[in-house]
Amino acid sequence: MNVETATKPSRIPQILARAGILYIAPLLFSFGLCSILLLAVGANPLTVYFKLIFGTFKNRYWISELILKITPLLLCSLAVTLALKVKFWNIGVEGQFCMGAWAAGGIALTFGGFPKYVLLPLIVIVGFLAGSLWGAIPAVLKIKLKVNEIITTLLMNYIAALWLNHFVYGRWKGRDGFPYTETFNDSASLPALLGQRAHIGIFFGIALAIALYFIFERTRFGYKAKVVGENVEAASYGGINVSLVTLAVVLLSGGIAGIAGMSDVSGIHHRLHPNILLGYGYTGIIIAWLSKNNPLRVLVVSILFAILAVGGDIIQVYQVPNAIVRILQGSIFLSVLAADSIGNRVKRVRHIA
């Protein structure tokens, strides 16, 4: 007995209103707050914000830089999002990123002589597997021994970073004696875009975002993962193999993080060095949270974060400290969270009947 359909209004105004409360209001609030800081350092907030947002699109160089930023942010936040679907808090994306980069680099250095059409696919696959296996360790520990994955994934990030350093400072150190490897052969580079530094890694990200959305909305596996994430007891009651589904999802999540690491070294750095770890794994957690775990929203939020990051570089030209952008990011995060709980309260009042 469907009692409401007859009088159901269109959902579009409702969606717009929600977007207004959840995203636009907090964005305006954060920009307003940072205006005070900008005025304090003697800058005109309006010019700075204009440069921050639109400066990126001024020429090919900055657009290419934007794409370079979007790629790892998008892939890492998708990795976090995916694992969160089965309520697995993957704080270890940073480490899986690192292992993906390490393995891709290792292949590039060892098999540099292979032709491109063999080497590149090999690098992609090994990058995926390395991240995947690094993620598998905490997953198995959680499934078999109920070890809290937040702790294990976090701690394994440090191990991964040191593991990378061990090779970069040690046996893979280049001939000029600095802590980085030799430059990879050209055959190990991802094809470039726009004639700039940007590379095709972005397409992995976009394709995965759409694929993941599709998997969770329209496949049996996605359904099982959703049920496992919402209620483990009901999942077992429905005959779903909770351990298997969790493991599969985390393997995929780690693999995506590995792809992110692979695409950064093979696309941008073309060598391994300790500074390839820029905290994308942690930013990914924030993006996943702000996107409410929806892969398509992750795509949008990653682009916004990338614009802020690249815009931060641009506004430095105008004597505005990059730290302002960090403050802006922080205040956006906090005010979106606040808007979220206010929005929930409004919803609860409506649902109370």
Next chain:
Amino acid sequence: MKIIDLKSITKHFGRITANDGISFDLDSGEIHAILGENGAGKSTLMNILSGRYQPDSGEIYVRGKQVRFRSPRDAISAGIGMIHQHFMLIQSQTVLDNIILGTRLPVFLKREKLEDEVSSLCERLKFQISLKARVWQLSTGEQQRVEIVKALYRGANILILDEPTSVLTPQESEDLFNILKSMKDQGYSVVFISHKLREVLSIADRITVLSRGRMVTTIRNQNVQKEELARLMVGRDVILDVGAEHTSPSVDATGGEARPILRMKDVIARNDRNLVALDEVSLTLHSGEILGIAGVAGNGQLELAEAIAGLRKVESGSIYVLGKDVTNGSVKDIIDLGVAYIPEDRINTGSVSNLGICDNVLLKSYDLFSFFDTAEIDRYSEGLMDGYEVVYSSLSTPVRHLSGGNLQKLILARELREIPKLLIAAYPTRGLDVGAIEYVRKVLLNCRNNGSAILLISEDLDELLDISDRIGVMYEGKLTFMPTRDVHRIGLAMAGSDEC
């Protein structure tokens, strides 16, 4: 003397009128029951009285003075304490800490003094609770007593109990009634919310019946008949005895030869606390037969259901369904054999609260559908929901918004999408209103008549006697079959006596 007087209280939630001009009064030293089906407006009315909601119109008088409660705090300071269905206790803290929580405390606690105050209050009420025990160590009945002491310690002399027996065993309910009676003798006033006719008749001085947000009547509890109350509550005649014919297990209800469907032999299993919960349980269940399992909650009934469904590891012994060994087999294989399971906990086990109706309907048949075709899934779900008269607003509404009865109907619809070979039903009517109980029992009988073997676990002896063909009693993990339908002897077996 009227201690509370509510005058034509009206409360709307959006389009829904939860309370429509309800008047209600409470004498001091009285137990006044509010009876009504789920959704009749009982809880809303009491939430208004306890300050959680404000009425849209109407007046509240406490001891003859008109009041306006802006928050529960106001109601508490007027001496009104509410005991919710779900306890508001901190599990890891001691009883004493829970009781003093929320009262105005000095910076430095004088524990001995507080302890004396609380224990003298307990003594007066003849409660025996160890104040130093942690809440998680207490039984449900004891936790409820802590809630009562908590309310009284804050100065309440009017107690509102919202469906207090829904979480209690029959014995614990008895204890609660004795407590309420002795409180009444000491001058406390009690509002008792329930939908259980028997309870209301046994304890209330007056009964107010609500139906669909309106007050039907208030009557004095003298020579009131159960059937009459049920009629007032539902608005039509209710057949409490659904009229099952008890068949002998050798011939099933469809007239064919009864086949053994479920066979358990010497099954031993442990509960979550690692204690033996099933102690060499053996049974054979035939098609077209309802085997009723009686017992005080916590004697292994749940573990029995879970072991058969494949959700609990069996230590030794064997379980056969349709001649196939399913001991410690996968849940999926057991489902695929045609085993349906209505779990005790419909919110946490039987459904996924945050997902919509379709996703919950698919929980047992996700293999049969292509998830590309959402239209087909919608049609299928809609068909099942209509067949079981589930009331919902849209197929994507999270099922946590469904009422208890509707959620149970959804689970029934899913589990009985085709006639199951074996149906395990654990407390299928618990917490439901009279109309829904009647419905569930009819559905169970219908399944039996179509050849299902049914294992019915219930705490309601009347229900078991009404519809089961055989009755077994579980006591401390042992299953004993009763040669008789004598309530007295079944009761003795439930208490573990050897006399039967």
